[in-house]
Amino acid sequence: NAGVMQNPRHLVRRRGQEARLRCSPMKGHSHVYWYRQLPEEGLKFMVYLQKENIIDESGMPKERFSAEFPKEGPSILRIQQVVRGDSAAYFCASSRSGGAGQPQHFGDGTRLSIL
Amino acid sequence: EDQVTQSPEALRLQEGESSSLNCSYTVSGLRGLFWYRQDPGKGPEFLFTLYSAGEEKEKERLKATLTKKESFLHITAPKPEDSATYLCAVQAHEDSSYKLIFGSGTRLLVRP
Numbered sequence: 001n002a003g004v005m006q007n008p009r010h011l012v013r014r015r016g017q018e019a020r021l022r023c024s025p026m027k028g029h030s031h032v033y034w035y036r037q038l039p040e041e042g043l044k045f046m047v048y049l050q051k052e053n054i055i056d057e058s059g060m061p062k063e064r065f066s067a068e069f070p071k072e073g074p075s076i077l078r079i080q081q082v083v084r085g086d087s088a089a090y091f092c093a094s095s096r097s098g099g100a101g102q103p104q105h106f107g108d109g110t111r112l113s114i115l
Numbered sequence: 116e117d118q119v120t121q122s123p124e125a126l127r128l129q130e131g132e133s134s135s136l137n138c139s140y141t142v143s144g145l146r147g148l149f150w151y152r153q154d155p156g157k158g159p160e161f162l163f164t165l166y167s168a169g170e171e172k173e174k175e176r177l178k179a180t181l182t183k184k185e186s187f188l189h190i191t192a193p194k195p196e197d198s199a200t201y202l203c204a205v206q207a208h209e210d211s212s213y214k215l216i217f218g219s220g221t222r223l224l225v226r227p
């Protein structure tokens with residue numbers, strides 16, 4: 001399966017710990033997006049990255065959240081000092097380019113639970 | 116503000132009973148409208164992209180149409196395996212990040 005790979009699928013953290021979510025885009029895709037899906041809510045954009053660059057982080061909380069997409073390896077979404085409100089499903093999507101109308105292909109998400 | 120509203124929130128159909136899902140959108144300039152299917156515990160699966168009013172696309176029992184203000188996803192003679200949440204999203208022209216703005220989805224249940 002050459003789809004978008006996210007790991008872990010489930011992550012449990014205690015309040016105050018750090019959470020690291022990983023995303024490997026589809027082969028040949030160099031554009032990565034992170035979205036968050038809160039319970040009973042729709043998908044909300046967080047951040048858009050290309051290799052070694054953050055293009056748009058307008059949807060990401062200013063504090064505690066960061067994202068990177070290094071030259072080698074997966075994209076990482078990092079949440080420091082997690083709180084209960086961070087419990088959600090986090091989805092990564094990738095596209096071949098950032099062009100108009102390019103479909104974004106999603107992974108199966110990481111479900112983060114905060115105790 | 117760019118916005119997407121989907122209706123109904125939930126829809127129950129008997130197998131073979133055709134229906135339509137609605138997606139109304141407000142966006143300053145539409146770059147593309149996307150339909151996805153999401154099964155429980157899974158990520159959204161891409162179905163269609165529509166670019167301009169009047170455009171239609173089909174895939175098996177699904178047909179998507181687009182006007183200047185809304186899109187419809189028509190389901191003809193649905194089967195139980197069509198049960199899923201259907202998501203609509205738009206991509207705006209002025210948005211250089213190409214992010215998708217999603218509606219809350221329509222949960223479809225098709226009974227045998």
